[in-house]
Amino acid sequence: MHALVIDDSRAMRRIVGGILKGLGYTVTEAGHGREALDVLVATTAAGGAVPDLACVDWNMPVMDGLEFVTAVRAQPAWRSMTMMMVTTESEHAQVVRALAAGAHEYMIKPFTPDAFADKLSLLGLVPQGEPA
Amino acid sequence: MSTASTASTLSPSGFDFVRALVHRESAIVLAPGKEYLVEARLSPLARSRGLRDVQALVEAVRSSPDVESTQLIVEALTTNETSWFRDGDPFTGMVQVVLPSLLAARTPAEPLRIWSAACSSGQEPYTIAMLLKDALPGAGERVRISASDISREMVERTRGGRFSQMEVNRGLPAPLLVRHLTRAGNDWQVNPDLRRMVTAFECNLVGTLPRTGPFDVVFLRNVLIYFDIPTKRSILARVRALMRPDGWLFLGAAESTLGVDDAWERVPVGRSSAYRPTRPNRGA
Structure with a gap:
């Protein structure tokens, strides 16, 4: 399994990436939505498979998480990638907005590794044989 | 831990x-x-x-x-750890297998009574309520969920239906979060329509059991593991007496009636399994 971790905070990328690696994922990091789109474009151009999962922060420079999710949803070749917002934005209306834009799940910071694994389990994205 | x-x-x-x-x-x-x-x-x-x-x-x-x-x-x-959709398979089984079976066996006027027998802070009864609300038109009036716990504090928490940010992060799918809960200060609160489906009360499983049955479905998950065999046997027999003869019992994944109370039949329910009474218990 392959995950794209998109966050402008290096510390948060390390935390999320660490949890995912512990669950058996390989992880690619991006510091904002534009950089993540570049990864997807390059992967697709090289004939590779898009990541199984994208963990997407909301507030980032250059291109924020909502713009990224919207851009991915507009591209049929990337539809197989599950997108989970991972953000401090915690209002009801924001969760609704992110889901309407195409995010599949929503994780509000702070969270525990167990809660993170629970969400992946709901999405059917815990690699077989790994502890949930 | x-x-x-x-x-x-x-x-x-x-x-x-x-x-x-x-x-x-x-x-x-x-x-x-x-x-x-x-x-x-x-x-x-x-x-x-x-x-x-x-x-x-x-x-x-x-x-x-x-x-x-x-x-x-x-x-x-x-007081045990709990989360939304804990071990999700029984909930899926309830909606996909148990609910159609009950609807076929009951008249539309009959209420469906469900007991969450160790409800902790309420995630299990509200998980049941939101799934049935989404799957069954009229569930708000027809489904009655009894939620009990030994702890007064947990019963009060269940009644309030308020959950911290950390708690809603534990296993509650975001689409269900925004459909069935709203922000209440720093917390989230289950919407009134679901809270009206759930009645919470104190109940010690070795004491007097609730009189809000007979139950069509009982969730008794991850609680029998704490009791010795004679107590498990007594609880299972008394729960059986409170169930409809064609009712369904869900236990925790590590629990079974096998070797404890032989008046149950284990049946597959989707990817999970449930237990159904093979004979009523009139003596309890």
Whole structure:
């Protein structure tokens, strides 16, 4: 399994990436939505498979998480990638907005590794044989 | 559960006292080696009384027992971790297998009664409520969910239907979060239509069981593991007496009626399994 971790905070990328690696994922990091789109474009151009999962922060420079999710949803070749917002934005209306834009799940910071694994389990994205 | 960070202050006789107290009051068995659990769960209670540690708390209660302290100790040691859609398969099975079977067997006017028998802070009964609300038109009027727990605090939490941000992060799918809960200050609260489906009350499974049945479905998950075999047998027989003859019982993934009470048939329910009475229990 392959995950794209998109966050402008290096510390948060390390935390999320660490949890995912512990669950058996390989992880690619991006510091904002534009950089993540570049990864997807390059992967697709090289004939590779898009990541199984994208963990997407909301507030980032250059291109924020909502713009990224919207851009991915507009591209049929990337539809197989599950997108989970991972953000401090915690209002009801924001969760609704992110889901309407195409995010599949929503994780509000702070969270525990167990809660993170629970969400992946709901999405059917815990690699077989790994502890949930 | 972490054991590393808790330095034990509890003497062997103090642990034995707590074990005996919890067994007497709730029939729950605290196995030797669970000193860390007692230490971790009772530390907040000791601190709240200005006592230096758990040993001091135990000594105080041993020298002058009182009902409130006993209740608080039992509650602290019987409150279990919970999450939304915990081990999700039984919930999927309830909607995909159990619900159609019940609807075929009941008239539209008959209520569907469900009992969440160790509901902790309420995630299980509200998980059931939101799934049935989404799957069954008119569920708000027809489905009655009884939610019980041994702990008064947990029953009050269930009634309020309020959950912290950390709690809603635990296994609640975001689409269900925004459909069935709204923000309430820093917390989230289950919407009134679901709260009206759930009636919460205190119930010690070794004591008097609820009179809100007969139940079509009982969720008795991850609670029998705490009891010895004779107590498990007694609970299962008395639960059976409260169920419709064609009812369904869900136990925890590590639990079974096998070798405990032979009046149940295990049946596959989707990727999970449930137990159905093979004969009614009229004697309980």
